[in-house]
Amino acid sequence: MGGRLHPFWLVLPGAFALAGCIPSVTPPQRSAAPLARPAVVAPTDALPADFDFERRSLADVRGGDPAPTWTLKPVVANIxxxxxxxxxxxxxxxxxxxxxxxxxxxxxxxxxxxxxxxxxxxxxxxxxxxxxxxxxxxxxxxxxxxxxxxxxxxxxxxxxxxxxxxxxxxxxxxxxxxxxxxxxxxxxxxxxxxxxxxxxxxxxxxxxSQPALAARAEPLAASAAPRRPVVGAIASPKSFSGPFQWPLHGAVVAKFGKLAPGKINDGINIAVARGTPIRAAADGVVAFAGDQIAVYGGLILIDHGSGWVSAYGHAEQIAVQRGQQVAGGDLIGRAGASGQVQSSQLHFQLRKNRLPVDPMKQLPPQ
Known part of the structure; x- marks a missing residue:
């Protein structure tokens, strides 16, 4: 956790390009092509057949400020x-x-x-x-x-x-x-x-990413459907004992752990068709939902409590927002090729007390 992660391009058989989850000694050059941005849609399974998956930012869809919480309050150095x-x-x-x-x-x-x-x-x-x-x-x-x-x-x-x-x-x-x-x-x-x-x-x-609170203030309780962007500190679920379920099903094209010298995957990458529903791996509270981390494109983080966090990267659509309470199996987005990947896939991580955990050891057999 102490060091920064740097993306790199890895081409696997079947032309699946992976990035974002894997560090490298030398950061890559920024691509000249614009990064795909996820659309934010209503959390429903029923989308029109002619839905065009156009690249829109959070601000375009909701009319709100897409800036993540850690940029909302400038820090005045008082060292x-x-x-x-x-x-x-x-x-x-x-x-x-x-x-x-x-x-x-x-x-x-x-x-x-x-x-x-x-x-x-x-x-x-x-x-x-x-x-x-x-x-x-x-x-x-x-x-x-x-x-x-x-x-x-x-x-x-x-x-x-x-x-x-x-x-x-x-x-x-x-x-x-x-x-x-x-x-x-x-x-x-x-x-x-x-x-x-x-x-x-x-x-x-x-x-x-949680904003500081006054001494006696309490974090905001999660809501099933926040009416406006939540920018304050959010209460974490009290506890979590599992189990986790697959966020979607597909071929695992990159496993957890060391892939090559200096190249480590903190999660797994699952190849799926564009538009495949992504579902919450367990009950929790959405801690982040946005596209400001260019490597991952559309990224969703869910806090499950007891130190557990799940992450879902390269989403084409995001159907939840920060501070939203979700249940395991709820639709949270749809897979795509947003961020620095060339084919539709999901980058999925599980973390316990900040440390990456092999998802394959926490998920049931497919």
Whole structure:
């Protein structure tokens, strides 16, 4: 998860071209041909026989802003350098107050001193204050946005701060940043944003796209049919114990794992006819639905709870939106050749606690 993924072209027998899920040492040149963009349609199985599959963006179809949540709130760099020290607890001190006073943040201090809720402090107690670079989270900021503002990897921030599901940041939280972090210029941030269209990792989207919430605010509950785009933090399903079902049936043309030196597939690729219905592999909440990640074209992520996320790439149509509650077997889109592929197929991933899992070991026999 720590490194960025770079797409490459792999031509398999039967002329199935795969990309997006497989990293390479050298990123490819951008194709001169425009990338196919998925249409967003009503979630129904019955489409007119003459439906033309025209390439339309989310904005064209819904009249809304197609920008993903991590771009909606610009991050204002407020990086602060904190020196390592020892603090002696005084009467009336709270961990939050000490975190604000030192700049290290209560979460980092608790982690450094192996403290656990309710974080009871005793006068005279010595607390180690961790040194390093810290960013204070503002309202609406996302993990991906913060990482991009400082030119670092979101996965490294997760590790440094021991963040866990549901990965929702809180306003005022102080995130420890990697030592190489520095505020990027507006031009550098713009370049980073455009680069994300090719190399943003699915795990990053699943864990770093939730906008920060106020201290006592609650995430939004999922809805079966959101009336407008959901741009706030969404509550994750409470739990999930399986099982998963096939999102569609077809020939598996690329399996999970190492394909060649430097080339790894984080999921499986299934060759199917254009327009084949894509169905949710299990109950969950749509965490992302859009076409802003150029490698995958139409991409849908579903949060199932308990750390499980499923991903569906190269969709020709998207029939769901962020914040929508779905049941296993529900139609979520239709397969196609959007993104950097040359033939109709579905790239399907399963992740548990950010890590890719072989879908073939979680799915029933076809």
């Amino acid at each position: 602060r350098t904190v020196e390592s020290s020892v603090y002696t607890v005084r009467r009336g001190d709270t961990l939050r107050a000490i975190g604000a006073m030192t700049g290290a943040g209560s979460e980092a201090i608790a982690l450094e001193n192996d403290l656990s809720p309710p974080f009871t402090l005793i006068p005279g107690q010595s607390l180690r204050i961790p040194g390093g670079l810290f960013h204070r989270v503002a309202s609406g900021e996302t993990g991906i946005g913060i990482a991009r503002a400082y030119g670092v990897d979101w996965g490294d921030i997760i590790t440094l701060n021991a963040l866990s599901e549901p990965y929702i940041l809180r306003v005022g939280q102080r995130l420890r940043l990697p030592r190489e972090a520095r505020p990027l210029t507006p031009r550098e941030v713009d370049v980073a944003a455009r680069a994300e269209a090719f190399q943003l990792d699915i795990g990053d989207i699943a864990t770093g």
